[in-house]
Amino acid sequence: MRTLRALAVAAPAAALLLAACGGDDTTGGGNGDGDVVELRYAFWGSDERAQMTQDMIDKFEAENPGIRVTVDYADFGAYFDKLATSVAAGDAPDIMTMGGAYHTEYAGRGALLDLAEVDDVIRTDQISDDILAHGTIDGSLYAIPTGVNGYAMVANPTVFAQAGVELPDDTSWTWDDFAQMCTQIGTALGDAGYGAQDLTNHNTLALWARQHGEALYTEDGEVGVSTGTLAEWWEFSNQLRESGCTPPATLSEELASQSAPEQTLIGTNNGGMSLVWSNVLEALSTASGEELQLLIPPGVAGGEPGSWLGPSMYYTISARTEHPEEAARLVDFMLNEPAAAESFLTDRGLPVNTDVREAIMDDLTPVQQAEAEYLNRLEEAVGDPVPPAPVGSTETASIVTRLNSEVLFDRTTPQEAAEQMIAEVETAISK
Structure with missing residues (x-):
């Protein structure tokens, strides 16, 4: 059997507490003296x-x-x-x-x-x-x-059909392609829905950074994404909101506080797409009652592979x-x-x-x-393995969520949010 000592690196996923205890006797367990x-x-x-x-x-x-x-x-x-x-x-x-x-x-x-x-x-x-x-x-x-899963763009084919938009070829589509079809869906649905739920979170920023040849964290456990790359994402996100692809700030803020599948735009059949982890497809499909489809996330034209397989x-x-x-x-x-x-x-x-x-x-x-x-x-489409997430990086998710809210409501600019994010994450991982 392979030894457990000589393995390397650490990576993404989430956690919560619960307790377990119990007892019985006989064989196949116990401490050897008959105690449970x-x-x-x-x-x-x-x-x-x-x-x-x-x-x-x-x-x-x-x-x-x-x-x-x-x-x-x-x-x-x-x-x-x-x-x-x-x-x-x-x-x-x-x-x-x-x-x-x-x-x-x-x-x-x-x-x-x-x-x-x-x-x-x-x-x-x-x-x-x-x-x-x-x-x-x-x-x-x-x-x-x-287990393993992957970041995915989940799509609702029924919503696409209602909007008269064809599903993309996910082996070659770009963020520009995404923006175009997302806006088409939002325009076609009108008050009935949107092309996508707001996409911004720390996983999306990690994907975006990798597609630009950077990384959210380096192998040395430091911030590896540049201010310019982060600001570019938030500028793109603002364009999606202004075009009607994603909801206005008030609705996005409300949705951000609701994590249950049946509370999402995809789960309620009011959205065409959303970035999710692949293992939530079952829950989202149950909530929506539709045959949802997992797509490889769009990429940057001429950019690098950004996806990864993660725990x-x-x-x-x-x-x-x-x-x-x-x-x-x-x-x-x-x-x-x-x-x-x-x-x-x-x-x-x-x-x-x-x-x-x-x-x-x-x-x-x-x-x-x-x-x-x-x-x-x-x-077959993933890039290099994701470097370990450093100690303190558990604060990154809440930092991104808070700053994204400031950008959504136009209380801060993409550039300011990018600078502040890097400063705050650096502080968190240096404690």
Whole structure:
């Protein structure tokens, strides 16, 4: 089995807290003296994700009757505050789901177990080094991706048809092409909708930067995008708003505060396109009742590939767990057992274990199969791997959201927003 020590780099996704504990006796678990081992498992998500997780836990406990796991969950917005409180109080869950750069930050605080300590339990031979590298900090593996997904332009073919606009060829379209068809859709729909929801967030800026030969963060953990590139994006975003492609500031601000699929323009069939992570296609399709389509995001004419394959989220183990081997058994089960993948399917991204991925393909819904097909296509169009997100970069998302609001309402210029963003992110990652 591949050693877990010599892997490199870290990358994007999100996180939230939940708890898990339980008990039973007999074989396949326990601490060797007949006592029940109780584990706490923390994650974020909807009631549907919680049901999937409990189904997986039931299977795990059936195979490990000496271990019981209790889960608790909350929505994404509350997770980090709750997790931070638990970790600070010395009461961290045994297994914690991480996202974005949070695994970097918690590892840096000594809160995460170096998984080399349990490399005889967690199997990694069917997970690529490129995937494992996302969870490696300073040469040690602290987090393993739950699955992979990709940034995508989701399109509603029904809205396109209503507007009399054809879907683009996503192997060659540019941002200029996007702007033209987005404006056509917005004009055709009138008061009934828009060509797209406002696109600005830190993931979009990372995509835009890479297409311009830059990066949101360098491999040295510094800001790698220029003021000019950021200002150019916000100028483009203003043009989209003014042309009727995207909503006015008041509606965009309202939509930015509503993360549920059924609250989005795509989910309500009031928008033609939106930039999303591929693993939310199922939820958006359910909300809209339409057969939505994933498109490779538009590019810059003559520019570089900007897309990347990234972890959906991460599994980590608390450095203070009293049961590292049992916690590792649960992580191994979630990563490597088809039974677990049958519970999750693509909810946590496409399985990172290639054998498991193949085993569940026939169980996927048509929408989930479309996600898998999209990732296969995207893999051929991605650029270089994304450098690690540095400690402190978890503040970037809120910085971008706040500054974007200032630009939307014309309270600051694109140039001013770009300068302020770089200054604030530099401050955040230098603390």
